[in-house]
Amino acid sequence: MARAAKVLLNVPAIKKDFPILQRKVRDKPLTYLDSTATSQKPKQVIDTMTDYYSRYNANVHRAIYELGEEATRAYEGSRERIAEFIGAKDPMEVAFTKSTTESLNVIAYGYALKTTRLKEGDEILGTVLEHHSNHVPWHFVRDLKGITLKYVDVDDEGHLRMEQYDDLITRRTKIVTVAHVSNVLGTINDVKEIARRAHEVGAVCVVDAAQSVPHMPVDVQALDCDFLAFSGHKMLGPTGIGILYGKKEILEVTEPLLGGGEMISEVHLGSAKWNDVPYKFEGGTPPIAEAIGLGAAVDYLVKLGMPAVRAHEMEVTAYALEKLAKVAGLRMYGPRDVKERGGVVSFTMEKAHPHDIASILDVEGVCIRSGHHCAQPLMDRYDLAATARASFYVYNDLEDVDRLVAALEKVNEVFA
Amino acid sequence: MGSGAGPYQAQILDHYKHPHNRGVLDPATHAARESNPLCGDEISLTLRVDGSDRIEDVRFDGEGCAISMASASLLTDALRGKTLDEAKAFDRPTLLKDLGVALSSVREQCALLPLRALQTALGRPPTAQGH
Numbered sequence: 001m002a003r004a005a006k007v008l009l010n011v012p013a014i015k016k017d018f019p020i021l022q023r024k025v026r027d028k029p030l031t032y033l034d035s036t037a038t039s040q041k042p043k044q045v046i047d048t049m050t051d052y053y054s055r056y057n058a059n060v061h062r063a064i065y066e067l068g069e070e071a072t073r074a075y076e077g078s079r080e081r082i083a084e085f086i087g088a089k090d091p092m093e094v095a096f097t098k099s100t101t102e103s104l105n106v107i108a109y110g111y112a113l114k115t116t117r118l119k120e121g122d123e124i125l126g127t128v129l130e131h132h133s134n135h136v137p138w139h140f141v142r143d144l145k146g147i148t149l150k151y152v153d154v155d156d157e158g159h160l161r162m163e164q165y166d167d168l169i170t171r172r173t174k175i176v177t178v179a180h181v182s183n184v185l186g187t188i189n190d191v192k193e194i195a196r197r198a199h200e201v202g203a204v205c206v207v208d209a210a211q212s213v214p215h216m217p218v219d220v221q222a223l224d225c226d227f228l229a230f231s232g233h234k235m236l237g238p239t240g241i242g243i244l245y246g247k248k249e250i251l252e253v254t255e256p257l258l259g260g261g262e263m264i265s266e267v268h269l270g271s272a273k274w275n276d277v278p279y280k281f282e283g284g285t286p287p288i289a290e291a292i293g294l295g296a297a298v299d300y301l302v303k304l305g306m307p308a309v310r311a312h313e314m315e316v317t318a319y320a321l322e323k324l325a326k327v328a329g330l331r332m333y334g335p336r337d338v339k340e341r342g343g344v345v346s347f348t349m350e351k352a353h354p355h356d357i358a359s360i361l362d363v364e365g366v367c368i369r370s371g372h373h374c375a376q377p378l379m380d381r382y383d384l385a386a387t388a389r390a391s392f393y394v395y396n397d398l399e400d401v402d403r404l405v406a407a408l409e410k411v412n413e414v415f416a
Numbered sequence: 417m418g419s420g421a422g423p424y425q426a427q428i429l430d431h432y433k434h435p436h437n438r439g440v441l442d443p444a445t446h447a448a449r450e451s452n453p454l455c456g457d458e459i460s461l462t463l464r465v466d467g468s469d470r471i472e473d474v475r476f477d478g479e480g481c482a483i484s485m486a487s488a489s490l491l492t493d494a495l496r497g498k499t500l501d502e503a504k505a506f507d508r509p510t511l512l513k514d515l516g517v518a519l520s521s522v523r524e525q526c527a528l529l530p531l532r533a534l535q536t537a538l539g540r541p542p543t544a545q546g547h
Contacts, residue, residue, distance in 0.1 A: 353481035355455050356424070359523060363422040371455050385456030385479060414424050415433075415482075 008312040009304055011397040017042040017300075018395055028365030031403045036183050036211060036344045036391035037369055038233045041297075045236060048296035049289045060288055061262065061279075075288055078295025079278075085298045086228065087219035088245055095244040095251070095278035096291050100210040101133040102257075103229030103244035106281060107206055108137035110255040111227070112175060113144060120146035124175045125168055125203075127152040127160055127189075128381050129182045132374040134208045138177070147174075154381060158185035158334040158341075165197045173203045180212035184373045184389065185334030186317075186341035188212070195224045204250060210234055213243075214301075215342050215393070216310040226250050232290060236394075237297035241290035244281060251277040258283035301394075309394055313343035316392045320345055320401045327408045333387065343392035346373075349408070351415040354388040360414055364407040423483060423517040432482040437492035439475040448537035449478075452529050454522065457484050461492075461533040469500045476533075481526050483519065488530035490514050495534070504538050506531070 015021050018040045023030055032040060052074065058067035060075045076091070083091040097103045112118050124138050128151050142149050152164045160178075169176065176198035181188050195205035204226035212218050213228075214235030220228055227250065232241035246254065256263050256274060263283035265273045274280040301309065318338045324330055329350030335341045349357055354370035361368055369389045372379045379385065390404055441447075444462035451458040457480030466472045474495045476488040491511060495503055511531050512524070519527055 353455075353457075355457075355481040355483070355523070355526060359422055359483075359520075360424065362520075376456075379456070385458075414429065 008308045008315065009394055011312075011395065014042075014304075014395050017044065019043055019046070021395060025365040025367075026363060029403075031364075031366040031400050033390040033392065033396065033400065033404060034367045034369050035214075035234070035393035035396075036373075036389065038239070039214065039236050039393055040395065041238065041293075042236055042300055044300050045238065045293050045296045049238060049293040052289045052292050057289075059285055071288060074292045074295070075286070078291050078298075081295050081298050081302075082243060083245075085302065086213060086243075086245060087221050089221065090248060092277055093245055093248050093251065095246075095281035096286050097229075097242040097244050097281065098240055098287065099242035100208060100229045100231040101242070103227075103242050104133055104206070104208065105137045106244055106257045107227050107229070107246075107254070108141050109257045110281075111204070111250070111253075112138075112141045114255040115253070118145050118147055118174050121172060122147045122174045123150055123170060123172045124148075124177065125150045125152065125165075125173050125198075126177050127154070127179070129154055129158070129160070129185060129187065129375065129378045130177070130179050131183055131208060131210070132376070133210075134177055134179060134206075135377065138175075148172075151377075152178075154185075154187075154378070157336065158182065158187045160187070160189055162190065162193065165194065169197050169201055169203070171201055173198070173201050175206060176203050177206040177208070179208040179210075180218070181209075181215070181342040181344075182334070182375075182378070183211050183344065184346050184375045184378055184387065186344040186346075187335055188216075188340055188342060191223050191225060195226070198226075199224070211342055211344070215313055217306040220245055232294040232297065235294075235297055236300055237294035238287075238290045240287045241294050243294075244278075246277075248277060251281075254281075256280045256283060260284045262286070304394060312394065313392055314338045316396055316398060316401060317341065317343045317345065319398050320390065320392070320404070323401055323405045324408070327405060328412055330408065333382065343396075344389060345391070346387040346389045348384065348387050349411060349415075352411050354386040356415070357388045357408070357411050360411045361404070361407045364403070364410060366404055366407045368404070423519055423523065425517055428482060428486040428515065428517060431486035431489035435476075435485055435489040437475050437489065437496075438477060440477050441473055441475050446537040448533045450529055450533040450536060452480075452484070452525055454525060455481065457481060457526060457529060459484060459488055459529050459533050461488075461530065461537050463495070463537060465500060471495050471498050471500070471503060476530060480529065483515075483523055483526040484529045487511065487515060487527040488533075491530045491534065500538065503534065506534065 056070040198205040206227040209230040213230040228245040233239040260283035358370035441462035446463040449460040459478035
């Protein structure tokens with residue numbers, strides 16, 4: 001049986017807020033351990049979006065009538081709360097996009113590709129532990145600009161080899177990019193130090209925060225990063241909404257990716273002037289309900305308190321590391337110290353392929369992920385084809401870990 | 417179906433733990449390698465066809481989950497002694513029926529990996545990797 005949890009979050013009460021957690025899968029209670037892929041949504045978020053569609057659905061920014069005013073207030077209010085949530089100086093440093101992927105593509109295109117800032121022979125420094133969405137946009141830049149991509153390696157425990165920054169950052173480095181938290185290993189990277197190193201040579205630091213903003217306090221001013229990208233759907237919010245944060249002066253010199261309505265201040269036949277930051281990045285009717293829904297998700301997380309969210313996940317993760325270590329033939333990846341990792345645990349089992357593990361767990365109502373987790377370069381680094389991955393969030397408790405472990409014992413029985 | 421282990425029925429587990437026709441034919445008259453980008457599974461198939469267009473021997477090799485490996489084991493069993501035309505006619509419903517377990521759409525891709533290798537080896541366009 002699970003040991004009693006320290007009361008950091010009232011998980012039974014939290015579980016009640018999530019309608020999906022009330023359902024059963026194959027007559028078993030749903031044990032959802034795939035929040036790294038996407039989180040579940042509390043009724044507060046679902047209701048907020050329904051309320052927008054039911055009561056004040058209108059396009060934002062231009063309508064003169066009352067509904068449009070209400071929609072604009074809710075949309076901009078959401079921006080303000082998100083800006084405050086990540087410690088931005090000004091809500092105008094926060095642009096709505098579709099996803100972390102789109103945010104990173106805006107940076108690659110608008111900061112690196114569409115300007116003369118990067119020249120042939122310049123360098124972009126990434127790491128081997130990035131998600132594909134923080135690899136491929138930089139491939140585009142390399143192919144069109146003739147720049148060089150370099151990568152910082154990880155050690156066997158999944159830490160970035162920080163000493164490599166000494167040699168890999170050069171006078172030609174223009175962009176240094178890193179995931180705040182690895183979506184496979186859980187490693188929390190020292191973004192503040194990496195940003196400091198980047199700034200020493202006048203480079204900008206781009207942070208993929210898709211796995212950190214949902215799970216721990218993040219303060220962009222303390223990190224001193226220049227760009228930061230994250231997604232709504234991984235932090236209790238809806239799909240289809242992402243955030244691009246940038247320091248104001250840097251967003252000012254970043255070109256938009258999408259041309260169209262809203263992102264202009266004036267248009268003539270054959271020419272146009274961009275709207276102000278951040279609106280120039282929001283071409284077309286934005287995902288309004290989604291932006292408002294993300295605001296409600298932020299409210300929910302603020303009410304729980306991000307330090308408590310982080311402390312809770314550390315407790316659940318520590319318990320998982322301890323219990324999983326006792327499952328026969330199971331091998332875990334990533335830092336052993338919970339202080340150095342987020343609530344994601346990747347593992348393999350001696351006798352069962354990750355896909356088979358996930359299928360057997362599915363029969364037990366336990367949802368985990370298996371595969372390369374959109375991080376093939378990292379899998380190659382460890383010579384793995386795939387891993388199984390369990391991840392935890394505010395609605396998971398020690399009993400969920402017990403159900404995971406019991407299901408993994410079943411895997412060993414099936415493949416005995 | 418019916419047991420608590422979903423697709424992991426005795427036949428599948430048997431073929432996975434004791435695969436038939438594992439290895440590489442050298443020389444071979446037909447060969448192909450296919451991989452599943454979703455999970456990194458990889459299967460190579462080698463066939464030796466005799467003068468009367470009959471499959472004299474067939475082997476598979478590779479790394480993968482129980483479903484793809486069991487599927488390859490079953491498929492290679494079914495292919496031995498067949499004519500090329502019969503092999504070309506081997507399709508997705510036949511293979512899934514031979515496996516005899518219900519699979520989700522994602523897991524179906526695992527089961528179809530050896531069939532895609534066969535179709536490539538025989539110069540037929542492989543079964544689409546739809547979702």
